[in-house]
Amino acid sequence: MTTKPFKNPRAQHGFQGRSCSILSVGSYVPERILTNAELEKMVDTSDDWITSRTGIKERRIAAENEFTSDMAAAAAQRAMQSAGIKAEQIDLIIVATITPDMMFPSTACLVQQKLGARRAAAFDVEAACSGFIYALEIGQQFITSRTYDTVLVIGAEKLSTIVDWTDRNTCVLFGDGAGAAILQSRPKSHGLLTACMGADGDKSDLLYMPGGGSMCPATKNSIAAGLHYLRMDGKETFKNAVNAMLTAAKEALKRCELDITQIKCVIPHQANRRIIEAVGERLGAREDQVFVNLDKYGNTSAASVAIALDEAVSTGVVQRGDLVLLVVFGAGLTWAAAVIEW
Numbered sequence: 001m002t003t004k005p006f007k008n009p010r011a012q013h014g015f016q017g018r019s020c021s022i023l024s025v026g027s028y029v030p031e032r033i034l035t036n037a038e039l040e041k042m043v044d045t046s047d048d049w050i051t052s053r054t055g056i057k058e059r060r061i062a063a064e065n066e067f068t069s070d071m072a073a074a075a076a077q078r079a080m081q082s083a084g085i086k087a088e089q090i091d092l093i094i095v096a097t098i099t100p101d102m103m104f105p106s107t108a109c110l111v112q113q114k115l116g117a118r119r120a121a122a123f124d125v126e127a128a129c130s131g132f133i134y135a136l137e138i139g140q141q142f143i144t145s146r147t148y149d150t151v152l153v154i155g156a157e158k159l160s161t162i163v164d165w166t167d168r169n170t171c172v173l174f175g176d177g178a179g180a181a182i183l184q185s186r187p188k189s190h191g192l193l194t195a196c197m198g199a200d201g202d203k204s205d206l207l208y209m210p211g212g213g214s215m216c217p218a219t220k221n222s223i224a225a226g227l228h229y230l231r232m233d234g235k236e237t238f239k240n241a242v243n244a245m246l247t248a249a250k251e252a253l254k255r256c257e258l259d260i261t262q263i264k265c266v267i268p269h270q271a272n273r274r275i276i277e278a279v280g281e282r283l284g285a286r287e288d289q290v291f292v293n294l295d296k297y298g299n300t301s302a303a304s305v306a307i308a309l310d311e312a313v314s315t316g317v318v319q320r321g322d323l324v325l326l327v328v329f330g331a332g333l334t335w336a337a338a339v340i341e342w
């Protein structure tokens, strides 16, 4: 627990709501491990290149019959078990994903069915790798306003289905998985203190998937042209990621009148170790303050910080009362940073 005071930015402007805390977290990754050595046999790459340029050593790949909703439900069940929450208690399910099972219905509805959460309303959020913090902040509104008591927020992705496994520029970066959080108001805890979110649609062409939507529905030609695979300008994405994450993180700390030394753990989006190091350094964070697990999972987009938060909690890196800074960046472009009193 921090000894210096901090400010709760929500407790102003005559705010009459209640706080919103993360009661518990849970995560799920598929069994199948795809190593850099295996990728060396698939495309013209090397373990050395992938490790030195990204920090990734392996990633998880979902089975053919294992979908985003399955991974999301598995992560949710672990979070529910950890907090002793029953499916009937859940009022709302929000799933952040760019790889829904289908265009519609929402993956959140499929998760609701799999959990048997019959009372819950359900919808998806699409903010790419920033999706989990966007969904947390949306879920928070329902708790603080007393609309709902229990909200389930999930980040889940089966990115292996939108990656071109012949493109070495992108296929080495991504993996599958899911992370979940149960939100409730916890007495005497500030919980989710603030979330700064942003977007820049001018840069939507840096990272996108052209096929499968209303602009370019699936046809024989679109599939032959590989339009249903993600496309990325890696260098520009990298530069924008560092700047946006840094700006959002600084703003979130400033709103809470915190300095980086008061933060127990910085949990950044796990896309590239060099991005994480650049952001950590410029924030003035010590290396041991910054949580990294991308060596095991690669970039799992909306699931990334959720899986990392679960690992940080389950390994005791983050404990009740600690201040945690989450910071993410993704396609859109989108970005977000959140400060949580765990």
Ligand code: ACO
Pocket: 044, 045, 046, 049, 050, 053, 054, 128, 129, 130, 168, 169, 170, 172, 207, 232, 233, 234, 235, 237, 238, 241, 271, 272, 275, 299, 301, 329, 330, 331
């Ligand atoms: N193996 C070997 N060589 C490769 C590979 C590979 N897997 N991939 C690219 N190269 C080559 C390139 O072809 C290039 O060769 P050339 O110089 O002969 O043209 C060379 O390596 C250098 O490529 P760069 O693009 O300059 O490499 P860079 O250092 O920028 O690293 C990377 C590339 C890892 C993609 C980096 O730019 C990056 O991580 N960018 C950010 C990506 C990101 O975070 N995306 C996710 C956003 S979140 C979301 O919403 C999903």
